[in-house]
Amino acid sequence: MDKLSKHIIPALSLILLILAFSVANAQSKKQLEQKKKKLQQEISYTNKLLKKAQKNRQASLNELIKLNKKISTRQELVNTINHEIKILNLQIIQKQALIKSLENDLNNLKSEYANMIYAAYKHHNDYEKLAYIFSSKDFNQAYKRLKYLQQYAEYRKKQAQAIIETKEKLQKEVAELEQKKQEKQNLLLEKTEETNILSKEKTTQEKTITQLQQQERELRKKLKDAQRQARRLDDAIQKIIAEEIKKARENKKATSKGSKGFPMTPEALKLSNSFAANKGKLPWPVEKGIITGKFGEQPHPVLKEVIVKNNGIDISTEKGADVRAVYNGEVSSVVIIPGAGKVVMVRHGEYLTVYSYLSEVYVKKGDKVTIKQPLGKLVKDSSKPDSKMHFEIWKGMTKLNPAYWIYK
Template identity: 55%
Template sequence: MSKFNKHILGCLAIICSLFFSLNTNAQSKNDLEAKKKLLQKEISLTNKLLNETRKNKELSLDELLKLKSKINARAGLISALNAELRMYNNEIKKNTDEIAFLQNDLSKLKEEYAKMIYYAYVHKGSFEKIMFVFASNSFNQAYKRLKYIQQYSTYRKSQAKNIVKTQESLKQKITELDQAKQEKGAIISLEEQEKQKLAVEQVEREGAVKQLQGKEQELKQELAKKQAAAQKLQKAIQKIIEDEIRKAREAAKKAGNTSKGFPMTPEALKLSNSFAANKGKLPWPVMEGVITDRFGQHPHPVLTGIVINNNGIDISTTKGAIARAIFDGEVSSVAIIPGEGKVVMIRHGEYLSVYSYMTEVFVKKGDKVSTKQHLGVLVNESGASKTDVHLEIWKGMTKLNPEYWIFRK
């Protein structure tokens, strides 16, 4: 293989490598930027909610939960900044390696070109070229020598172009390296600021926990009320699900269908499949908010040795917020549960979504609702500056984690 072909293959390999790495880096940068913006937005909203809560002047568990949510978001932001720093370190190393390669390649190209110029200078006369052709032993050899002279001239021109292109690539890589170093510096500065804020918030949380521990009896009473309300809600949901399954089976039996599970009409099955296909893409039950109590069992944030269980998630939002449907469906029930406020349950084929803590409801049983349709006004606890929505998702009699179903805002 000629030096020219080898050089071309080498350049192609570099271009492919650059294209792949640039494409990957662009995706990584975009993903990290999007994640950072989401977390910064969440921190900003939590600060807004905390300011509302602190108007009450008396420390509450709700304030601690919001503070904890902000700390988690801040930690996530620092983690994203760390990932971005690693990406910039890799980019700097890659650019440094490519600059070294291009400098070496440029040196070789210049060296080869210098030799060609010297050779052309030594054999500069056209007479020597003609004699070189006519000195051939045969016509075939003369033809080959003529082609060689033409190829040599073309190669000289291509080498000159390659030198210019390599110089341009080198200049671009040096610019990219400088830019990456500047951006890395900015990220380091931002990360340090976020770490300082996190340290302050952690101290604030520890102080809040100690202060609330002095209200142990009050917190236990509040927890007992919440658990009693959650049990009433769960019984109401289970009764509705059982009634709907019984009615669906009776209707299916009349139609000659004796299948087990949750019998569905073709329309209900289509809706159920559509709901399942949108897992992770469903909208939030409020326009904006932060999750302050997550699904499943977890330790109480203040009371030592006490484990709380949440059948859904609690989202803290702004005063006067409206609850909205997360998907198309039909209202199965509108109920009043002491401690949960007014509750709306919406059937989506085999799935059921439940929305609690409303003071006013806009829908009634049997209504067809669409995605993001307003369901009701959320309760604003007087004196606590607290507005939450409680969301549950069920499949048959199985409770699901709503966080896996709604998209990350």
Template identity: 45%
Template sequence: MRILIAILFIAFLSPNQSFGQDKRRRLEKEKSQLRKDIQYKNKLLKETAKSKSSSLNELYLLRKKIANREAMIHNIRNEIGLLEEESEMVSDSIKFLEDKLVILKEEYAQMIYYAYLNRSAYDRLMFVFAADDFNQAYKRLRYLQQYSAFRIQQGATIRNTSDSLSSKKLQLEAKKKEQEDLIVNLNSEKQLLDGERGNQQKVFNALTSKEKELKNEISKKEDESRKLQRAIRRIIEEEMRKQKEKEGGKGYQLTPEAKALSSKFESNRGKLPWPLQKGVITEEYGEHWHPILKQVKVNNNGINISTETGEQARAVFDGEVTGVIVLPGSGKAIMVRHGEYLSVYSNLKEVFVQKGDKVETKEPIGSLLTDPSKGKTEIHFEVWKGQETMNPTTWLYNAN
């Protein structure tokens, strides 16, 4: 009965161990992605370091990197916790296997002792012939045969249990070693986090002393944003005017093809590819407090994504180029229509398309400008529905 309880307990532990292993695989996958994200941000920070002066972009990147590092530490702590749970389950398995082995050996010793007492062929033969009738004699003969087979099976069970016990002990040692390695890794990540927080504070302090420069930068960005918005609205209004004339003054209406494209675009909300191959969102959509200047709010009609020098902009969905805008002093911009929706790509150095061109998802449409004074390469990306801007992070894959 005790052996049966032990077996049932071990069987109960197995699915729990499997669940823990699945969770650990997910944590390992997350940790691997976090490592890649941190490495990429390090690469971008090296580019900003070439400017030899602190910038807002550097501060944004450091904040994102610190968030990744904190997520990494949280991930490692979860992994350590899972290992502790798994080690506890393995320890319980070892205890039950040890108890099972004791019981099996006791039972086996009793069988050996019984076999010793009835070791002669004469004793076994007399046991059979002492039966009251033939039927009883046959049953006694079958009993002796089954008893002998069970004794052999019991020996094999002892060996298998002993092997399982050795395997579990090795497994426990391996988990303890993993746990020790993770603790070392955790302490290393904590040290890196402390260093990054120190760097962030240095950049923050350096930027605080540049209040006038930052205010000028805000003013310049606001001016660039107004110019871009006016140009976008002019193109939209022109499209509406032409469509109205085409429809005989009935007003702006989407064609069946445009409606179908709108529907496809909308169904891909949260699944659209990014407007460049790789990057980090360094300024969010909408109104938010300035990271340095007190009581100052800034507004962004889209998102800014920092990337590497030489990176290209690409279309996030199939559509038609409805405008190529030249913004003196701040590069060029491209508008791509997707039925009722628009995607806008600005801060471009060169454009590879022209008005009227059809573009496909992920097709390169232009190269990005780099600001050498800040070591910054970024794209400004917007999504419009009709004449209203929308939050692009809700449209791009894994952008939140």
């Protein structure tokens, strides 16, 4: 192995190793940038809804819920920026290591090349080259000496080219390092700005909670009303599911069974499997919105030691917005629940999606619906700046978290 290979192979190994890290980091960086963009859009939309809510002089629970959502989203944005900074720090370290390696290679190549030029100048003028060849014992030796001189000249050319390429690579890496440092500086400034806004929002949050705590009696009354509505809806859904199971069992065509013996026709089974395969990819039941009520048991945002149970998710959206089907299916039922408005239930094989707080319904029981087809319009409450919808997903008699099913 010649001297040139000794310097080039280790450098190539380092470059390939760093390139592998760089590709992984580039993919991760792209994902983080997409996530950051989505979080910024969510913050912007939440801010729009929050400004409408703040027009009312008296602090409201509706306002606090949106403020809490904005704070959690902005915190996630700050965390994403921190992650980006960590990736950039790693990339900067990698670039610095590569630059140091290239500088060492360049110095070694230049040193060797200088020695070669000096040796060529001292010993290899044209006369000495000819004398070296003609002093050979035989033709075979003369040929070998001639080839050696040719290879030596070629090696010098390669050495010179290696110096040029290494210098260009070094200049490129230095420029990219400066770019990475600038990107890091920009992210640090963005992080500082977002952290300052977050601090102000938390101060507003504390003031809003203090104001709302003075309205505890009214809040407890609203909570009881909401719990009563949830029980009515839950009872209605379970009753409808039980009736459907009974009816399906009487259907001789229902040969397949889902969870807990839910009978299905082959067509219903196919639809059920298709629905399940789209977990995490279903469209939102409204075109625009933010989740302001999470699934399951959550602490009340104001009332201490009070746990609120939610069988689905609550979504705040534009006032009177259209509600749409999240997947192909058949309208199972349309009912009216006091306090929850009109409710549309759509069957997708073993799965059931539930859409509440509608003032107007565009479909009827038995209608076939397609993905994103409008089902109705949300209730407009004159005392609120936006509309709220309640969305549930059931599998048989089991309640599922809709946040895991809709597209993120």
